[in-house]
Amino acid sequence: xxxxxxxxxxxxxxxxxxxxxxxxxxxxxxxxxxxxxxxxxxxxxxxxxxxxxxxxxxxxxxxxxxxxxxxxxxxxxxxxxxxxxxxxxxxxxxxxxxxxxxxxxxxxxxxxxxxxxxxxxxxxxxxxxxxxxxxxxx
Amino acid sequence: xxxxxxxxxxxxxxxxxxxxxxxxxxxxxxxxxxxxxxxxxxxxxxxxxxxxxxxxxxxxxxxxxxxxxxxxxxxxxxxxxxxxxxxxxxxxxxxxxxxxxxxxxxxxxxxxxxxxxxxxxxxxxxxxxxxxxxxxxx
DNA sequence: CTCGCAATTTAGAATAATTATAATACTATT
DNA sequence: AATAGTATTATAATTATTCTAAATTGCGAG
Numbered sequence: 001x002x003x004x005x006x007x008x009x010x011x012x013x014x015x016x017x018x019x020x021x022x023x024x025x026x027x028x029x030x031x032x033x034x035x036x037x038x039x040x041x042x043x044x045x046x047x048x049x050x051x052x053x054x055x056x057x058x059x060x061x062x063x064x065x066x067x068x069x070x071x072x073x074x075x076x077x078x079x080x081x082x083x084x085x086x087x088x089x090x091x092x093x094x095x096x097x098x099x100x101x102x103x104x105x106x107x108x109x110x111x112x113x114x115x116x117x118x119x120x121x122x123x124x125x126x127x128x129x130x131x132x133x134x135x136x137x138x
Numbered sequence: 139x140x141x142x143x144x145x146x147x148x149x150x151x152x153x154x155x156x157x158x159x160x161x162x163x164x165x166x167x168x169x170x171x172x173x174x175x176x177x178x179x180x181x182x183x184x185x186x187x188x189x190x191x192x193x194x195x196x197x198x199x200x201x202x203x204x205x206x207x208x209x210x211x212x213x214x215x216x217x218x219x220x221x222x223x224x225x226x227x228x229x230x231x232x233x234x235x236x237x238x239x240x241x242x243x244x245x246x247x248x249x250x251x252x253x254x255x256x257x258x259x260x261x262x263x264x265x266x267x268x269x270x271x272x273x274x275x276x
Numbered sequence: 277c278t279c280g281c282a283a284t285t286t287a288g289a290a291t292a293a294t295t296a297t298a299a300t301a302c303t304a305t306t
Numbered sequence: 307a308a309t310a311g312t313a314t315t316a317t318a319a320t321t322a323t324t325c326t327a328a329a330t331t332g333c334g335a336g
Contacts, residue, residue: 020284020331039322054286059323075213075266079294079322096261122269123234128213131260158302158313177293192315197294217293217323 015070025050026061030071030085036092036101038080076101076128091127097136104129153208163188164199168209168223174230174239176218214239214266229265235274242267 008027009019017023025046035041039058047053062083065071074082076094082101084092091104106127146165147157155161163184173179177196185191200221203209212220214232220239222230229242244265 018283022285052286054288056287056324057285060285073216075216076264078211078213078219081216081322093260121275122231122267124266124268126214126264126266126268128262128264128266129260130262130264137259156303156312160314190315192317194295194316195314198313219293 011070015065015068017064017068017070022050022053022057023061023064026058027065027070027085030083034086036074036076036082036084038082042083072124072126074101074128075126076130089125091129093129093131093133095133095136096130097132100133102133149208153203153206155202155206155208160188160191160195161199161202164196165203165208165223168221172224174212174214174220174222176220180221210262210264212239212264212266214264214268227263229267231267231269231271233271233274234268235270238271240271 005024008024008031012019012023012027026042029042029046030037033045039055039062042062043053043055043058046058062071062073065083066073069087070085072084072087074084074092076082076092086103089106091106093102093104094100095102104127143162146162146169150157150161150165164180167180167184168175171183177193177200180200181191181193181196184196200209200211203221204211207225208223210222210225212222212230214220214230224241227244229244231240231242232238233240242265
């Protein structure tokens with residue numbers, strides 16, 4: 001536990017983020033629950049351990065994590081942002097019935113933006129699928 | 139103009155949508171303005187031609203269009219949905235400064251979802267990039 | 277060690293997009 | 307023209323997010 005916390009602090013520092021109890025707890029949640037949670041999911045679990053936790057802190061912390069490259073924001077659904085601690089190149093598949101988001105491996109992707117439109121720089125790539133998972137497809 | 143309207147009506151019917159003035163106007167707007175508009179952009183322009191237009195109608199119409207496969211909904215940004223009349227496979231690039239969304243051609247994309255997670259069906263694919271376009275990159 | 281400052285967190289208000297609701301208007305058919 | 311079903315409108319309600327100002331925390335200088 002102590003070891004684990006030291007580890008979490010090291011990760012935060014590596015990304016230039018000053019550790020605080022809230023930030024450590026949120027990072028720990030993201031690492032141990034690879035469910036691409038939304039704000040509500042993170043808040044509702046953590047507020048039990050930390051009764052004074054504010055939802056604004058969860059927003060602030062995840063904005064900070066995203067800005068520093070520690071997490072990605074996923075816009076796989078209208079009206080809510082999901083957060084992902086895995087930052088290597090991969091896509092997502094969301095089952096529209098059970099709402100679970102699965103990781104998708106990406107191969108051979110090659111894209112071309114019209115040369116007249118674009119020669120700038122790309123910050124983020126997002127590859128999303130929506131449908132029904134096997135269990136829900138029946 | 140009359141010819142054009144007949145054409146728009148035919149498109150709506152082809153997708154099983156009963157034509158109404160509002161639906162024709164919204165479809166015409168999408169076809170003639172390939173800007174991946176959000177609801178506000180569509181509403182604010184069309185309300186000048188049709189002063190009684192309600193924003194709820196714009197929402198209803200675009201939901202209907204999307205359900206019937208006439209348009210796609212793009213979740214390229216938090217907190218707003220963009221609408222696209224082009225439905226063949228392609229991606230998008232959004233400049234975070236000027237907010238313009240460009241089409242992106244997709245080649246050789248090959249994906250794999252973990253076999254244990256997924257054998258269901260896919261409804262929608264969305265490939266988005268965010269960054270700065272050439273003009274804004276300076 | 278403790279004081280002061282800056283950063284962080286908190287609570288709640290404000291905002292913005294979307295959805296729901298109920299009344300009105302329209303359309304097509306008889 | 308009457309009717310039934312559908313579409314549109316106006317508005318209220320909801321939800322996610324952002325903003326704001328005050329309270330709290332924690333670190334560094336003395």
